[in-house]
Amino acid sequence: MNETRDFSDERLNAFIDNELGAQESDELLAAIAENAELGQRLCALRSTKELVRHAYGHLPPARRMRIGRFPMWRGAMAAGVALVVGVLIGWQGHQVAVTSPPGSVLAWAGGLFSRPAPTRVLLHLDSSLPERMEEALDLAEAYLAKASNARVEIVVNNSGLDLLREKSTPHAARITSLASRHEMLAFVACGNAISRYRNAGLDVTLVPEARVAGTAVEHVVDRVRQGWTYLKI
């Protein structure tokens, strides 16, 4: 009895991927015992699976130097940002009454309403749009005015680096003034962004208040891990 054609490649795949039920597996094994061709087909599929598995055992190390070709992170959060800013300012003016849909950026900002208010806030700027730069500074200032003991960091990457470059920032005086009034306010620049600017032949002398992190993303991940409240501008 030739049952080879009764076993499609999809079923053979399901067998080698442990997706077949016990009864079907038994039937297949019984058929293989009587049909060498079926066994060969199964074998070929299994060796393909093994080849793929072993081809990715040793990978080139994840490189630190990135070219920054797609700013998708920004897009994912952008929709929530205006709301978050509104929410923060609302909190400042004691107009709180926001119920956050679960899983949204607002849910994160929702942490800002808990009592006591968060004492560590990370603001992330990755754009050189004038209104975004201002938003970041406004937000930091507004928050520190309300919660003077809070630690606030503004971390910049991509073109957001322009906020902290001496040659490009329109806010050098404001940054100096803010930093002198708030000891707990820090400005952090992404090391990757700096390298990219430098490679492009641009001057990357930073304002004296800025310090440099390895990469902005890693800095954000570290901070979130330490319990900071993260907001994307």
Place this chain on the structure above:
Amino acid sequence: MRLLQSRAQRELVDKIEASRGRLYRMAFAWCHDAVLADDLAQETLAHGLTRMEQLRESEKLMSWLFAILNRCWIDHLRGRRDDLDDEMLAELPSPLPGPDSHAEMQETVSRVRAAVAALPVGQCQVVTLVDLEGCTYAEVADALAIPIGTVMSRLCRARTALRSLLEPATAQKRLRSVK
């Protein structure tokens, strides 16, 4: 701050961070570009960490992260081809690795990676999730937001294609070693 106060949440943050290597490997298997794979893995981590509330069942963490990685990858592909819908994207040829990226690899590994890279995106994703991560068909369906039947048919096409791409090479090698 309440958000990260609980022990369970801190453990989840640890788990998300610990998955970085797996995300990088999967991203690499999809794009075959170390720089881009690192970007994709980082973006996925950042998304994951900032949207932990969306994860309903912690045991589904990896599927959930792969779903985010899939979104990042599709966004990247879409960024280059705005006119495509998901269905067409899945059929798009995977971007080929750079000319020097395989130079130092062993021959077989290099050949397999090149074959995987030559698969259409949808097939490449399914076969790597199943073979590298040991994902169940249901988990793959979940991560890529496609029906299980599609998972099975893509997997089938992927393995058939890989077999035909790899078999002639293996046969040639055998011949050489006989000489």
